[in-house]
C-alpha cells in the first residue's frame with residue numbers, strides 16, 4: 104500500500120490528504136493528513152470519498168469525434184489536428200474574437216496558465232473565462248475597487264483569534280465544512296456568531312443572532328447596520344482617518360437607511376438590525392465571511408462594496424482575527440483567477456489593456472498579443488445565441504447544467520460551428536460537442552492548486568490515467584506546439600518557472616518550496632515566506648476606498664403569476680453538476696434524487712405532502728422534483744440544489760446579469776409550484 108500526499112479536488116478550503124494506492128496502480132482510499140495546517144487530521148465526507156469517482160467505468164478513455172451525428176472513438180493525432188484546424192479556420196474566417204475558451208477551477212495553476220496563453224498567444228483572443236464568473240466575479244470587481252485585491256484578506260487560522268464571526272450568504276458547514284467547524288470551534292471558545300441568511304442553515308442554530316432577511320436585500324441590511332454604527336458613534340475613527348478615503352460620501356449615502364426603513368425592505372425587526380450593528384461594532388476583532396448569497400445577484404458587486412464599507416468603517420482589516428473573507432468555492436478557483444483565466448488580465452491580475460504589461464508578455468512569448476479585453480463567459484453565451492460566436496473550447500466545465508437559463512445555453516451551444524470539450528466524463532455539455540477529449544483527473548497528474556486563503560499547494564500524481572486519457576497540461580502543450588509556441592515543458596514544475604518569472608505575486612513560488620505546507624501569495628521572491636494577511640500597513644491600492652451603494656431590488660421578484668421566490672444552491676454531499684459526486688457510490692447513496700424545500704405553511708396552502716412530486720415553473724421552463732417540507736426555508740421561498748441534471752435548477756433561473764461583474768442572479772427568481 105502506498106500513501107501519497109495531495110490536495111483535495113473538491114472545495115477551496117484546501118485540505119490535504121493521503122491517497123492510498125495498491126501495487127496494481129489502483130486507488131483504495133483516503134487517509135487524513137495529521138500535520139497539515141488546514142485539515143489538521145480531519146476531512147469532510149467528500150474528502151473521505153475523493154478516491155471514489157476516479158476508476159468509475161464511465162471515465163472517458165479515448166478521444167471522441169462526431170461523425171454522422173454520433174460521437175465515435177478516434178486517435179489523439181486526428182483529434183488534436185481537428186481541434187487546431189477548426190479553431191484556426193474559424194479565427195481566420197470570422198476573426199479570433201469569434202472563439203471562446205472556458206478554463207476550469209478543477210485543473211491546476213499550470214493548466215490554467217497554459218490555456219490562457221494558448222487563447223491569447225496561440226489563437227489571438229482575450230476571450231477566456233471560467234466559472235469564477237458565476238461565483239466570485241462580484242468579489243473581484245468590488246474588492247479590487249475598494250482594496251486593490253480581490254482575494255480573501257485573512258487566513259483560516261484567524262478564526263482562532265477572532266471575537267466575532269459574521270457569516271452572510273455562506274452555508275459554511277455544508278459548503279466549506281472544515282471552515283464551518285473552525286467557526287463552531289470559535290463559538291465554543293466564546294466568540295460571537297452572527298448569521299444573515301433567509302434559510303435556517305446549521306450555523307444559525309449556534310448563532311447569537313440569526314437574521315432571516317429577504318434574499319437580495321443585503322445592501323439595505325448592511326447600510327442599515329452602518330447607519331446605526333454611526334448613530335451610536337461606534338465607527339473606528341482612527342482607522343478611517345489614517346487608512347481610508349471617501350468617508351464623507353459614505354456618511355451621506357447612509358442617511359436614508361434608518362432601522363425602520365431597512366426593516367421594511369428586509370422583513371426584519373428594527374431591533375434586530377440595531378443589535379447586529381452593536382454586536383459587530385463593539386467587537387475588537389470581527390471576521391466577515393461570505394459566499395454566493397452575496398455575490399450571485401444582479402447587484403452582486405454592490406453587495407461586496409457594502410461588505411467592504413462595513414469592514415473599513417469598523418477597522419476590521421489588516422489585523423489577525425479580522426478581514427473580508429470571501430470563501431472561494433472550487434479547489435482551484437483562486438488559482439484559475441490568479442493565472443489570468445479571465446478576459447481582462449494575464450496572470451497576477453496584470454491588465455491586458457496596459458501597453459507595458461502587454462509588451463512584457465509579448466516579449467516573453469515572442470508573439471503579438473490582442474489589446475482589447477475579451478468576453479465574459481456569460482456574455483459569450485449571449486453572443487453565441489446571437490450568432491456572433493462560432494467556436495468554443497470548454498476545459499473542465501459543464502455549462503449546460505451550471506449556467507443560468509438552460510434553454511438559452513442549449514440554444515447558444517447548438518448554434519456554434521464547432522464545440523470541443525475536455526473532461527473526465529461525458530457531461531451534458533460534452534454530449535453536445537463535436538469533439539471530446541479525455542482528461543486525466545487530479546490523482547493522475549502533478550500540478551499546483553491555490554486555496555481560498557491564497558495557499559499554493561501541490562497536487563501529486565498517484566496512478567496512471569485510464570485508457571488513452573491525458574493530463575490537461577499535455578493536451579494543451581500539444582496545441583501550443585501546433586500554434587508554433589514554446590512547448591518543450593516536460594513537467595508542470597517547469598511551467599511554474601515561467602509563471603513565477605512573469606507573475607509578481609507568484610515570483611517566489613517554486614516546487615522545491617511547496618513540499619511542506621505550501622506558500623500563501625503574495626510571495627514575490629525566493630526568500631519571501633508568503634503572506635497570511637493582506638493589507639497590513641496599507642491596502643494593496645493604498646487607502647481603503649469607501650464605495651457608497653444604494654439598494655436595488657432583484658430583477659425578478661414574485662408576483663401573482665409566479666408567487667414564490669426560488670433560491671438555488673448546494674447540498675453537503677454533491678458537487679455542482681454531479682459529474683464526480685453522483686459517480687461516488689457513498690455520496691450518491693446519501694442524496695440520490697432531486698428535491699425542493701418547501702415551508703410547512705406553503706405546503707398547507709398548496710396542499711402538498713412530503714415527497715410529493717412537484718412541477719416547478721418559471722418564465723424560462725419547468726422541472727419536476729420531490730418535496731421536502733421543512734422550515735429551513737421561510738414561507739414564500741423554495742430552495743432547489745442545482746446538482747441534478749434530470750431536474751436542473753438552471754432550467755428555471757434568470758440569466759439577468761450584474762452589469763459590472765457579469766454574474767447571473769442565481770439566488771432570486773420568481774416561480775410557481777403545482778402538485779402532480
Ligand SMILES: Nc1nc2c(c(=O)[nH]1)N[C@H]1C(S)=C(S)[C@@H](COP(=O)(O)OP(=O)(O)OC[C@H]3O[C@@H](n4cnc5c(=O)[nH]c(N)nc54)[C@H](O)[C@@H]3O)O[C@H]1N2
Nearest residue numbers: 272273274278318319394395396432433672673675678679
Ligand atoms: N458540498 C459542496 N460544497 C461546495 C460546493 C458544492 O457544489 N457542494 N461548491 C463550492 C463552490 S464552487 C462554491 S462557490 C461554494 C458556495 O458556497 P455557499 O455560498 O455557502 O453555498 P450556496 O448554497 O450557493 O449559498 C449559500 C447560502 O446563501 C444563502 N442566500 C441566498 N440568497 C441570499 C441573499 O440574498 N443574501 C444572503 N445573505 N444569503 C443568501 C442561501 O440560503 C444559502 O444558505 O461552495 C463550495 N463548496
Ligand SMILES: Nc1nc2c(c(=O)[nH]1)N[C@H]1C(S)=C(S)[C@@H](COP(=O)(O)OP(=O)(O)OC[C@H]3O[C@@H](n4cnc5c(=O)[nH]c(N)nc54)[C@H](O)[C@@H]3O)O[C@H]1N2
Nearest residue numbers: 234237238499500501505525526542544671679680682769
Ligand atoms: N442555480 C445555480 N447555478 C450555479 C450556482 C448556484 O449557486 N446556483 N453556482 C455557480 C458556481 S458558484 C459555480 S463555481 C459553477 C460551477 O460550474 P462548473 O464548473 O460548470 O461545474 P462542475 O460540475 O464543477 O464542473 C467541473 C467539470 O470539470 C470536470 N473535471 C473534473 N476534474 C477534471 C480534470 O482534472 N480535468 C478536466 N479537463 N475536467 C475535470 C468535471 O467532470 C466537471 O464536468 O456553477 C454555478 N451555477
Ligand code: SF4
Nearest residue numbers: 111113114118147150
Ligand atoms: S472541506 Fe473541502 S477541501 Fe476539505 S475535505 Fe471537504 S471538500 Fe475537501
Ligand SMILES: [Mo]
Nearest residue numbers: 237238432433
Ligand atoms: Mo463557485
